[in-house]
Amino acid sequence: MSASPPAAHPAPGRMSHREVLQSLTGLLMGMFVAILAGTVVSTSLPVIVADLHGDQTSYTWVITATLLATTISTPIWGKLADLLNRKLLLQLALAVFVLSSAVAGFSQDTTMLITMRVFQGLGGGGMAALSQIVMADIISPRERGRYMGLFGAVMALGTVGGPLAGGFITDAIDWRWNFFIALPFAVAAVILIQRTLHLPRFEPRKVRIDYAGIVLLSAGVSLLLIWVSLGGNTFAWASAATAWMVGGAVAALAAFVVVELKVPEPLISLKLFRNATFTLSVIASISVGVSMFGTAVFLAQYMQLARGANATQSGLMTIPMMAGLLVISTIAGALISKHGKWKGFVVTGSVLQAVGLFLLGTIHYDTNFVLVSLYMFLLGAGVGLVMQNLVLVVQNAVPQRELGVASSAVTFFRSLGGTAGMAALGALLAARVPELFAERSGQLQAALASLGTEGARIAQQFAGGTLPVVHELPEPVRGIIEGIYGDAVAQVFTVAAPLALATFLAAVFLPNLPLSTKTRHERVTEEKSAVGATAALASTPAVEPEAAVEQGTGLEDALLVRPQPMEEKPEGRRSGGGGEDG
Template sequence: MSHRQVLQSLTGLLMGMFVSILAGTVVSTSLPVIVSDLHGDQTAYTWVVTATLLATTISTPIWGKLADLFDRKLLLQLALAVFVLSSAIAGFSQDTTMLITMRVFQGLGGGGMAALSQIVMADIISPRDRGKYMGLFGAVMALGTVGGPLVGGFITDTINWRWNFFIALPFAVVAIFLIQRTLHLPRLEPRRVRIDYPGIVLLSAGVSLLLIWVSLAGNSFDWASATTAWMVGGAVAALAAFTAVELRAPEPLINLQLFRNATFTLSVIASISVGVSMFGTAVFLAQYMQLARGANATQSGLMTIPMMAGLLIVSTIAGALISKRGKWKAFVVTGAALQTAGLFLLGTIHYDTNFLLVSAYMFLLGAGVGMVMQNLVLVVQNAVPQRELGVASSAVTFFRSLGGTVGVAALGALLAARIPELFAERADRIGTAIASLGIRGAEIAQGFASGTVPVVHELPEPLRGIIEGIYGDAVARVFLVAAPLGLLTLLAVAFLPNLPLSTKTRHERVTEEKAASAGATAGLATTAVVEPERAAEAGAGLEEALAVRPHADGPEPGRRRPSAGPGEGSGG
């Protein structure tokens, strides 16, 4: 495809990404207001976020596998429709339970958008050239990520927070139309389709139990309790059964033999901690700005711009340089180091830390995440057989979402446990401040007793300063606990094999793999006629090659599919 054809095909995809990002971020700065208005507590606040991440995590590998089997354009439109419709219904929520339920459906659609956008890019753009177009994706991501909170905060402050959930609907209609008209993908060759239903059920059950336990332990029940035992035991049993099923499934949801590939395995490890950095900081920075610095929803969106600016500017520059030079590893290692430093520095902030310093720390973290996040998917797509590209791409996204979900749930539980401790430590100061406020103080005390998240910028002095100090110290501790995971990312990317980037698209590489397999088969047939002994040796070599590069059109009906243990050399 020419540059013009690629840009035309990306139009609908970019609009779809913008819609999904906008619908997801438009409520981020409004969540403290939304949860407070719906009379939710800190646990409800965490679950409004965790529910979406949980559904995204579970659905991502399912969408990725479906992308290897069915029409990817239709799947993309379906995911977008589910995401935006559920977002619109969330706008009618009467309590946090309804809001959390709709956020689950948002996550199901969001998982499709996250997985399919990466897979579609690989269909039409080679790994080497993809950096040139990352600036477009970075711009759209920044526009949605920065613009969403700003628009959401403005709507919340001037109209009503419910309108945040409706704003993406017209954009979604345009996106679905553009995808239909402009996105043209190579057709998948027809083959026998088998959906791994047992794998879907077992993965969903295992991951859900694990994440629900992380979210509720320490608050709803003790960490060492019978409830912990059965939840953790059930999760382990379900995931063990999932592993056994995947090893035998003809079309596994996650091909476990991909873990033989060092690039894939190390990228998965790195993605887990990147997920914590990306999702955790976005969630708790909004709380820090509103609860520790007394900002309203609009101001909170403006105050988090430095992190998004770091992500946009640095990822765009890094992508262009990767395309120009064909070298990626130095950028990924540098990004991991910046991510780690940013998390440690954010762990030192207080409610009254100079905002220029906080902005610098946020920029540093955004730059690190921007250099690592998308490039991990790129290096995996470059290193695995193209038959498994959908599964491999979505697996990296899955583990990133898993890390984010576990991170937000665990860090949210830590925050929910730490805040009451700080309230108890400063009870005398709070009591004195409340007593000085008379009737107004009695109303505020009643809200504190119910556990409702306060709207800090509406609190009177001197109480406001005390509450800001409590939330500032609590959120900083969250970042400090998350920081060691950045070291895990740094170690994982440091050991990634430094493979050269392929200059071929997915379709071209599939054709190349088929030609190589056909050539090997023809050579084996010729050798069998001339030298039977060498034919036997060649047959063994062909069997090994097919394990690394399986046929693009799949196994013939009734025939056992060769194992798909990918080798490092399959990246072209």
């Protein structure tokens, strides 16, 4: 895409194209580090969990722990971004993320690994929230598409290159080196952010952190997600543990709502839910989270456990989904920037998301891989069209004073959907696999018996609940195991598919607001001017038109000024139905 030349005298708060590119350098490197550190282990997790003697529940929790921490921390980072130095917060989040990744490389058991994944999630929540907020600081909603190609290239390098590098490192060296690979890039990212990221200055605000809201939201969401993760396995759904977990979660979240209605700087402003764009985007984001996080994780298991791929091959086999997400979202971003039309892309994406999930629910271990690739591409394209555009339309529709909270709230609910979906679908998979083992126990016993001593060793491994390394199993057993996991993973996609219909309905009813051509700085200035003008008019004594003429105001000015407070109301318009652009 060709860039228009910078204006000779750019407006206050407006950066030239060259300045934007310079400021994005460090941000792009930081995003690359976060993506790389997260994806480099994705295809290696079955090997890692098996080497640490973990079971299916451990595998699920290695993923869920990161998502849980990301979910809880995202709104906290977003609120801090409205109050504190966003550049410093970005560097802090990056440091937490990468250092915890490095420590994870020394894990001796799944408990230590899960603990470090929690810290990864804390840093990852900051990167996810702050990157969106910083983009809004320097790029207007309408112009955002011009730069999506850069973000698409970085995401492609991280999401495709990470699993490939991780698979190669796991197969050729040792899986522990996957956690160290991002360190040199992290050092470069911190330096680049310090030197190149220049953000416009906003008027300082008194910092009032909602500590009670942080504690209550963390407790409520954690209890709820832990219950979803462990229910049906560690304890029965109808049990005392369920009663106190669900009851505690409901009580904590109810108290959170009460606190948010009273504190001066709420963690998540509940007034935002009066905005139709915000509310519908939240609903859509929840199911997008299930599609994005759940399918990526379970597709890796499908490739390795149902198709017998090793870590490197698994990375290559999931490229179609990433290609669909990155290529289609980049093209859509350019078209949105050019024409200013976004709703058709979001609705189309929601349809593709649902179709992709339904089709993936039909796969088996021996389904033609061309068909599997097509299904993955459709799903990736759908997620790519919906995910980033939901954040874009929310940033376009809310008051800019609350942009950080609103942006992180959408990301929070997407992570919440992904975490809850991951936990629930993981529990479903963990329950379904033993059932299929029991159904095919006769075939499996016969296959194991034919292998003699080797078969006895494999049977002992299965009895311990450890995930098998399928590509290392001998053929009679391998085919049965692939069939079991192929059918189990397909059922996961079948259950997830109806959730995509919620995204479609929300997308259809989203208010089709035009995208603003102004940066956050310009819109903040405009909003302050509008509020100040309204306040000045409200404090001015009403005068008769004749008196206005006598005072030198002019009859025409007096008649135009007096009705203005009734028409302006920028806050009310935005909160009522999405509002108008600044």
